[in-house]
Amino acid sequence: MASSVGGNGYSDVTRVDEVGLEHVPDVIQNYHICVVKNKCIDSDIIAKATKMKIIMQYGVGLEGVDINAATEQKIKVARIPGSTTGNAIACAEMAIYLTLGVLRKQKEMDTAVIQKDLGLPVGETIFGKTILILGFGAIGMEIAKRLRPFGVKILATKRNWSSYTVSCDLDGLVDKKGGPEDMYELAREADIVITCMTLNNESVGIVDHKFLSALKKGSYLINIARGRLLDYTAVFNHLESGHLGGLGIDVAWTEPFDPEDPILKFPNVIITPHVAGITEYSYRTMAKVVGDVALKLHAGEPFTEIEFVN
Known part of the structure; x- marks a missing residue:
């Protein structure tokens, strides 16, 4: 699943969409933030992300994101530190x-x-x-x-x-x-x-x-x-x-x-089916981080909740 935040320019409305994995390459050009769970975000997808500002993992592991490709396109890549979310x-x-x-x-x-x-x-x-x-x-x-x-x-x-x-x-x-x-x-x-x-x-x-x-x-x-x-x-x-x-x-x-x-x-x-980090508490706290980041990006404020890797 890819969850993305954005819209046309920086309007007064922040839109959140849940996009099916198979549709991510077709719509990623419309968003400013991409929140990754299990989707592999490779260089081909990143090349289409013309408005993208931040690619953020809904958790810690970033091996599914082509960080070099994102860096070349001036897209920041970040993880949510596990020590702060449960x-x-x-x-x-x-x-x-x-x-x-x-x-x-x-x-x-x-x-x-x-x-x-x-x-x-x-x-x-x-x-x-x-x-x-x-x-x-x-x-x-x-x-x-x-x-x-x-x-x-x-x-x-x-x-x-x-x-x-x-x-x-x-x-x-x-x-x-x-x-x-x-x-x-x-x-x-x-x-x-x-x-x-x-x-x-x-x-x-x-x-x-x-x-x-x-x-x-x-x-x-x-x-x-x-x-x-x-x-x-x-x-x-x-x-x-x-x-x-x-x-x-x-x-x-x-x-x-x-x-x-x-x-x-x-x-x-x-x-077990890759559920170690999946609890009601950890998902709720990570969701709050995602929301805070979206609001701060909209307001042009610095981020303290996430850890950038590029």
């Missing part, structure tokens, strides 16, 4: 939901209910586990806050820890921290890995054969960021061999994901 909190809750789901063997429990088996399966507790958070941004921090009461040890990677004004160690959130270069060493200690990194050219497929092989046998993998952070073949092979104890994903390699994909046949794999 998106990061919602994603953190989903990460814990998926973690508990694979530990307690959700698929096997569903089967046990159908077969009227009581007391099965025997799951695992999260208590005492060592959890590695790959990408300690807004979502990673919210995950750590919520995991701490479970009695776990938390490891985390972040490209630049100096960006925090207060040490996360002093806050008691992280027991051991490192940079991307430390992820293999930290993986050897982890019972559970939660990926919440940004997807870019450097991070595509970063959870690969080398990384998964560094994990303990039986470790669990959770992904609530972007599907392509995980190397599909490596994940499949490590599930098949039993080296990977379980997989919980809210995002997939292609979306919507094929419900007949072989990776979903494993009893220790659970998937």
Whole structure:
């Protein structure tokens, strides 16, 4: 869905239209703001956006927007920071939901209910586990806050820890921290890995054969960021061999994901339909940001609610 704001010139009326995905290329020239959810805004579409001032993701991830093409056309591209809208909190809750789901063997429990088996399966507790958070941004921090009461040890990677004004160690959130270069060493200690990194050219497929092989046998993998952070073949092979104890994903390699994909046949794999950040609260707060931006663009005022990337 593409939701756009604008009209003919800057009149006293701000018009909001919901446009079907297939119609976006035909009408985008009429709008000043394009609010992206799942539509890929490529260079061909951007070339037609002759009135466009801002392309804004309804959330955080901008991999579907051709930022270079937008920059060349003097269109600003922005995301809505998850730390201000409840998106990061919602994603953190989903990460814990998926973690508990694979530990307690959700698929096997569903089967046990159908077969009227009581007391099965025997799951695992999260208590005492060592959890590695790959990408300690807004979502990673919210995950750590919520995991701490479970009695776990938390490891985390972040490209630049100096960006925090207060040490996360002093806050008691992280027991051991490192940079991307430390992820293999930290993986050897982890019972559970939660990926919440940004997807870019450097991070595509970063959870690969080398990384998964560094994990303990039986470790669990959770992904609530972007599907392509995980190397599909490596994940499949490590599930098949039993080296990977379980997989919980809210995002997939292609979306919507094929419900007949072989990776979903494993009893220790659970998937949700890319809903980690989708809650009534997060959508309502993001909608307010979109409205405020539209009004400020109309009035020629500066923006403080969104984060520009170009």
